[in-house]
Amino acid sequence: MSTVRDARYGAQVDLELTADQKTVRDAFARFFADRSPLTVVRDAEPLGYAPALWARLRETGAPGMGVPEKLGGGGATALDLVLLMQEAGRTLAPVPLAEHLAATRTLARTAAGAGAPWFADAVEGDVLAAPALHPAVEGTTRLVPGGAVADVVVGLDGGDLVAVRSDAPMTAPPNHACAPLADRVLRGPGVHERIVLASGADAAALFARMRTDWQLATAAALTGLAARALEIGIAYTLERRQFDRPIAAFQAVQQGLADLVAPLDGITLLTARAAWTDDEGDAADAARLASMAFLAASEVARNTTYRALHYHGGYGVTLEYDIQLFFRRARGWPLVLGDPDEEYLRLADRLFGPAAGPGTGPRAGDGAGQSTGGAR
Amino acid sequence: MDFAPKASVEEFRASIRRFIADHLTAEMVERAHRTGTFHDWEFHRALAATGIIAEGMAGAGRESGRDPLELYVLFDEMGLAGAPFYGLANAMLVAGVIEQIGSDFHMSEVLPRFHSGEAIAALGYSEPGSGSDVAAAATRAERIPGHPGDEQVWLVNGQKMFTTLVHEAGYVILLTRTDPDLPKHRGLTMFLLPMDLPGIDFQAVDTMGGDRTNITYFTDVRVPDRWRLGEVNGGWDVMKVALAYERGVFGNMNQGVTLLRRFAAWAGTAERSDGTRLIDDPGVRRRLARIAIDNEITALLAVRPALLASQGRLPTTEGSVAKLYASEAYNRAAEACQEMAGAVGLLSPLHGAGGGAADLPDADWGFVDLAARDAPVTTIYGGTSEIQRNNIAEHRLGLPRAR
Numbered sequence: 068m069s070t071v072r073d074a075r076y077g078a079q080v081d082l083e084l085t086a087d088q089k090t091v092r093d094a095f096a097r098f099f100a101d102r103s104p105l106t107v108v109r110d111a112e113p114l115g116y117a118p119a120l121w122a123r124l125r126e127t128g129a130p131g132m133g134v135p136e137k138l139g140g141g142g143a144t145a146l147d148l149v150l151l152m153q154e155a156g157r158t159l160a161p162v163p164l165a166e167h168l169a170a171t172r173t174l175a176r177t178a179a180g181a182g183a184p185w186f187a188d189a190v191e192g193d194v195l196a197a198p199a200l201h202p203a204v205e206g207t208t209r210l211v212p213g214g215a216v217a218d219v220v221v222g223l224d225g226g227d228l229v230a231v232r233s234d235a236p237m238t239a240p241p242n243h244a245c246a247p248l249a250d251r252v253l254r255g256p257g258v259h260e261r262i263v264l265a266s267g268a269d270a271a272a273l274f275a276r277m278r279t280d281w282q283l284a285t286a287a288a289l290t291g292l293a294a295r296a297l298e299i300g301i302a303y304t305l306e307r308r309q310f311d312r313p314i315a316a317f318q319a320v321q322q323g324l325a326d327l328v329a330p331l332d333g334i335t336l337l338t339a340r341a342a343w344t345d346d347e348g349d350a351a352d353a354a355r356l357a358s359m360a361f362l363a364a365s366e367v368a369r370n371t372t373y374r375a376l377h378y379h380g381g382y383g384v385t386l387e388y389d390i391q392l393f394f395r396r397a398r399g400w401p402l403v404l405g406d407p408d409e410e411y412l413r414l415a416d417r418l419f420g421p422a423a424g425p426g427t428g429p430r431a432g433d434g435a436g437q438s439t440g441g442a443r
Numbered sequence: 444m445d446f447a448p449k450a451s452v453e454e455f456r457a458s459i460r461r462f463i464a465d466h467l468t469a470e471m472v473e474r475a476h477r478t479g480t481f482h483d484w485e486f487h488r489a490l491a492a493t494g495i496i497a498e499g500m501a502g503a504g505r506e507s508g509r510d511p512l513e514l515y516v517l518f519d520e521m522g523l524a525g526a527p528f529y530g531l532a533n534a535m536l537v538a539g540v541i542e543q544i545g546s547d548f549h550m551s552e553v554l555p556r557f558h559s560g561e562a563i564a565a566l567g568y569s570e571p572g573s574g575s576d577v578a579a580a581a582t583r584a585e586r587i588p589g590h591p592g593d594e595q596v597w598l599v600n601g602q603k604m605f606t607t608l609v610h611e612a613g614y615v616i617l618l619t620r621t622d623p624d625l626p627k628h629r630g631l632t633m634f635l636l637p638m639d640l641p642g643i644d645f646q647a648v649d650t651m652g653g654d655r656t657n658i659t660y661f662t663d664v665r666v667p668d669r670w671r672l673g674e675v676n677g678g679w680d681v682m683k684v685a686l687a688y689e690r691g692v693f694g695n696m697n698q699g700v701t702l703l704r705r706f707a708a709w710a711g712t713a714e715r716s717d718g719t720r721l722i723d724d725p726g727v728r729r730r731l732a733r734i735a736i737d738n739e740i741t742a743l744l745a746v747r748p749a750l751l752a753s754q755g756r757l758p759t760t761e762g763s764v765a766k767l768y769a770s771e772a773y774n775r776a777a778e779a780c781q782e783m784a785g786a787v788g789l790l791s792p793l794h795g796a797g798g799g800a801a802d803l804p805d806a807d808w809g810f811v812d813l814a815a816r817d818a819p820v821t822t823i824y825g826g827t828s829e830i831q832r833n834n835i836a837e838h839r840l841g842l843p844r845a846r
Binding site: 082083084085088146239301305311315316318321322324325326328330332333334336337339340343344347356357362363366408411412414415418419422423424432 | 447625690707712724725731732733736743744747764767829833835836840841
């Protein structure tokens, strides 16, 4: 059995953003506040995609930020991508940015991906790419996030990691989060182009890394989402009066709101820690931390939006109020990876080594088997 | 943001680990658990001899001293090693308060005794009738008339609750009421009493978690004015300094780390009745993964106040945020571990059986039961979870004051 890595940070120098990091954050905070108000989010429902917003985002260089400069991208650090995604998450920006970042970074890691004729267009954002989080079964991978609008899907098919170009369906099955999900085929009819990026163990490792990138980007988006949901909840409790005072003056309400702060601070720090570790080149530890950040952020976003909605009383569940937009996405964004219990088991494998006994071999998602995902 | 280790702090951590390896014995740990007194004079004085108490903490009103991050690491390592460090924490805290507020008399007569490890202090804040509402202290200090030209003498009467280590302490820092007619925060005065003044008595109060604490009685204690700490009716200002020292630095919030390490090791050998190892049980694995995440978050939140202090800034609600999360996560972890251990999780050889821990295999010596007993108090001492939430609600979220 492997030893448990102790969680102890006695010696960090700085938890504050540097001037450069603040610049990145502030620029994207302004961009999303200006370009992705909740009216845009509502107008993009039910598909969950605003092409005009994506076109604007394209001008900022965000779609290619995760790709190295020598391949024409922005060469941003993982920490910069986290700051970008936090701001996108705050505004529920209806663009598949986490997906595009994860898929383009994966393409850039292979010669075949970086050599694809449309790779430069993907870096620019003219070709939209999405990561299939679950290996294909009989050529089809289910409920790909961003899959409803993506021109290229990167996924595992058999033992190969492939990039497949086909027509985006531009329609999604009605879903909780109004997310642009779709089943996509990775071979067979409808596929215009299919590039094998890697095979065997390399494919499995790249697939796992792509999921890690997506988990980290999604954790950051959920952090932004939760932070904004808490602000909305607080603003409402200060404004809403019952029994002749704002309901924020009641201790029962205050304690419930105060309870949300430490977990929110926690996922903010943990997500940054995971990104920083990735930037330092420790991929294995970054994967462990990204998994933790993803699981924690999923839970925190669920709890925060639940409580913020709850303190709205009956208005909270009316579509007229904004908090329900946050509530639904808090559940929908992470669940496309599958039952979180599966991810907890994958994390346990990283922490304690694989379990012995029947049915506990290497787990799907690290590329070595079929995942039940959210599909069954 | 930069999570890179700071070389000076890592060097310090290594030196503390060496110190612990050289000076902490299994017998000291066992004795602490058996007696409930988490202070060991031999260990404490050896540590004091390194100069660490005298060096103190930089940034809190003093130029020189140890980086607050190093002191965070000191207590973190003490906690992880299971070292008895309560006396050290109290001594450093009171020494820090004296340095900032004490008179020449305190500085010359008392401070060296703390620095050398000769004496430790107990904290006399809570009373039977005031815990969270600590400023409601009713212990009276009244001027005794008739000392013209001589030193003023005070007559102290009252009781202090949860005076941990008072039975080993040379001094007790005492929050008293000097003017009942003033608003409650303004009628308080702090004293630092030597324990050998006539009229001080105490009784042991044993706790579920195994710590021994005390109730201390003050009956017509005649206290010369030189033992006053700070201004008359300025006791709350002294209290604020004391609390600032306590904030997130002088303590250990990472109890879940030790618990997980021990439990995971044990679960690698322990078997269910059907012969499967605990560590191979998917349910156990999920719960341990959750504890690991909580530990990771706790570690990040816990270091933040020390980090801010290290950068010369004043932590505000960060201490409350860390304490709230750490203590509640520890309770979740302890509860989960006790359940996963099943009936073995109930075994408590250190309670009521007269010790004997050394005779038991590690798996069964009761560390799970110990954590399950110890965890609940962490959401109480140092400010209950409700007090921390009030603080966060008011000072972080800007909600109206509700008490």
